[in-house]
Amino acid sequence: MQFTNMAVAAFLTLLKIVTADSQEFGIVSIHSASAVHYLSLHDKDGLYLTSGPDSLSASVTDAGKLKFSNNKFVVIDKDGKWIEGSENDASTGFAISSGRVTYQDKENFYAVPTTNPANYVISGQDDNGAIGVALTAFLTSGSRANDFEPSAEKVSKVGSTTIDATSSGTSPDIIVPPTSTPAVTVAAISQITDGQIQATHSIQIQSENGVAKIGFPGGVGSLGMAIALLI
Structure with missing residues (x-):
């Protein structure tokens, strides 16, 4: 009986590990x-x-x-655009690979302009005026999120919209941060608007095991302001 209880406990522990979600991260377009x-x-x-x-x-x-921190999920509509929806309607096929968010094994996306020049919609298709981007997953420490592949038996691509990010025949010209950054003191970015950068705080960057790490104020909410330090 004692052996059986131990076996059940071990199985439940393994099941918990297998069904775990990824780390929580911020998404920054590059x-x-x-x-x-x-x-x-x-x-x-x-x-x-x-x-x-x-x-x-x-x-x-x-x-x-x-899944987002507001408890909404990404639903990819018939035009390939990301919209928010419920868990039941959520698209499947997301993962993290080499610090980037991927969908259906593709890591190239497009930022599609809207009527508000400050806002862009993410899409898997190259609409008119769209800009090719990579979506990098960063932790609050400033390092990239670990690779994450969902359990194969739980991922079903049936009913999900499959998007070919290079359907136009050209790949987006994307430049992403390097995997190693030398130690240097730089300034934190407090505002990025139309390419203008304003520095306010001094931050120390270190390279540890080939991965850049940053300490910065503001947590995930200000994550995008510190990503510039990595490239």
Whole structure:
């Protein structure tokens, strides 16, 4: 009986590990020298890439769904755009690979302009005026989130919209942060608007085991403001 109880406990522990979600992270768009460089995701009566505080944090569930800190999920509509919805409607196929958010094994996305010039919608398709981006997953420490692949038996791509980010025949020109950054003291970024950067605080960057680490004020909400320090 004692052996059986131990076996059950071990099985439950293993099950908990197998069904765990990813780390919580902030999502920052990366495309050097563009209007969408360092933008983060916000819920402003819709899901938008934009600047400012109170950005959303996210995690990838064990079912391959992208869940936000406001308890909403990413639903990819028929046009390939990211919108918010319930868990039941959420698209599956999300993961983290090499510090980037991926969908259906693709890591290239597009920031599509809206009627508000400060807001962009994420899409898997190259709409008119769209800018190619990588969506990098950063922890509050400033390092990239660990790779995460949902449990294969829980990820179902049936019913999800499959998006080909390179359907236009061209790949987005994306420049992403290097995996190693030398130790240097730089200034924290407090505002990024149309490529303008304003420095306010001094921050120490270290490279440890090939991964850059940053300590910065403001937590995930100000995460996008510190990503510039990595490249």
